[in-house]
Amino acid sequence: MNHYRLGLIGIAMLITPIVYLPRFFIEARFTGAIPAIILAAMTGSLISIWFLHSMKQSRGLTVLEVIKKQVPSYLGWPLHVCMSITGYVGGALVLITMSSVTMRFINPTMDIHVLLLCFLLAGGWSALRSSRALMFGMEYWILLCVPLLFFLWFKSVSNTMFDWDAVLMLTDYVKITPSWQLIFVGSFIFTGFISFYVFKEAAKWQASIHEAWMIPLAGVIVFCGFFFIPFGVHGTQAVEHYNYIWMNTADSIQLKHGMIERGVFIYLAVYMIISLLFISISWYSAAAWLMNGVLASAAYSPKKTRRIQQLVVVVMAVVAFAGGHYMNEQQLFLFTKYWFFARFIVDVILVWIVGSAVKRSKLSL
Numbered sequence: 001m002n003h004y005r006l007g008l009i010g011i012a013m014l015i016t017p018i019v020y021l022p023r024f025f026i027e028a029r030f031t032g033a034i035p036a037i038i039l040a041a042m043t044g045s046l047i048s049i050w051f052l053h054s055m056k057q058s059r060g061l062t063v064l065e066v067i068k069k070q071v072p073s074y075l076g077w078p079l080h081v082c083m084s085i086t087g088y089v090g091g092a093l094v095l096i097t098m099s100s101v102t103m104r105f106i107n108p109t110m111d112i113h114v115l116l117l118c119f120l121l122a123g124g125w126s127a128l129r130s131s132r133a134l135m136f137g138m139e140y141w142i143l144l145c146v147p148l149l150f151f152l153w154f155k156s157v158s159n160t161m162f163d164w165d166a167v168l169m170l171t172d173y174v175k176i177t178p179s180w181q182l183i184f185v186g187s188f189i190f191t192g193f194i195s196f197y198v199f200k201e202a203a204k205w206q207a208s209i210h211e212a213w214m215i216p217l218a219g220v221i222v223f224c225g226f227f228f229i230p231f232g233v234h235g236t237q238a239v240e241h242y243n244y245i246w247m248n249t250a251d252s253i254q255l256k257h258g259m260i261e262r263g264v265f266i267y268l269a270v271y272m273i274i275s276l277l278f279i280s281i282s283w284y285s286a287a288a289w290l291m292n293g294v295l296a297s298a299a300y301s302p303k304k305t306r307r308i309q310q311l312v313v314v315v316m317a318v319v320a321f322a323g324g325h326y327m328n329e330q331q332l333f334l335f336t337k338y339w340f341f342a343r344f345i346v347d348v349i350l351v352w353i354v355g356s357a358v359k360r361s362k363l364s365l
Helices: 003-014 021-027 033-057 063-070 073-106 112-127 131-158 164-173 180-186 209-234 245-251 263-293 302-326 329-364
Strands: none
Touching: 003 131, 003 209, 003 263, 021 033, 021 180, 021 209, 021 245, 021 329, 033 063, 033 164, 033 180, 033 209, 033 329, 063 073, 063 263, 063 329, 073 112, 073 245, 073 263, 073 302, 073 329, 112 263, 112 302, 131 209, 131 263, 164 209, 180 329, 209 245, 245 263, 263 302
């Protein structure tokens, strides 16, 4: 079992509150949210298992190496560009959202440009580290953040004011047909790691059946925590009044016997770490997709390749800063929804191309 690969799967699942995924489902709580996540779990898990099975046949190669060896250039080049764009945009959306959240809950009078610059410097610097350094850092930070997140979940559910009736009332709407858009959004929990499969450390050991069943199980647990707990804390009607529902949920947690009185500070610290991990991994992956696709034919020295990678990340940071300056909250929410749709389509195309190429190469042996 490859713990680096599991870490990438975990990062993609845990970032969902920052990219508004719980809000999408909370808004659709009476119009098919629960059936949508069931269908999204089935769809996303099948796509992920197909992808892991295909990569298992490639015997330790990354997805970039598989495409380079077995996919024609007329398919590989556009795929590299699309994966690079979706990866970069995902990291930029998380960066802008986290800056807005930090300003709102820490110091509303703070200039958001300062926060954007701080997150850009931290995320850009991390994205320029080696893949081994990123994987080691991800492993240690996840081991720190996940227990703290589960602790906050436990404190919420164990509160005597937690309204289980509000949670159980949602079962009255399980027979409503969901929209396909909600299924596309929900599938990110289960397929979000696919574009991160550029790390050699994550592809070193072949995927096993244990990882296959862990994806739907862990995804459903993460979704249930992020979706159902706010209903028990705020009720079925009040939840729609919050843009960052989990920040407000964590703010309602009181830690009576600790140095930190409010749970929101723990939650914000955890999600600063997870957001920076997601930004750095997304931008590292986006740069790898771009350089292995667009610049693969050019013979550059390692030093020049490093400079090109730095230039790519700097351009990403500048565009993200401009987006954070001009986009308001509603535009960010709408843009994130369209990003989910594009990400799902690109991931399906990637898995289909890689799966077909691996199967074809296996038959030709």
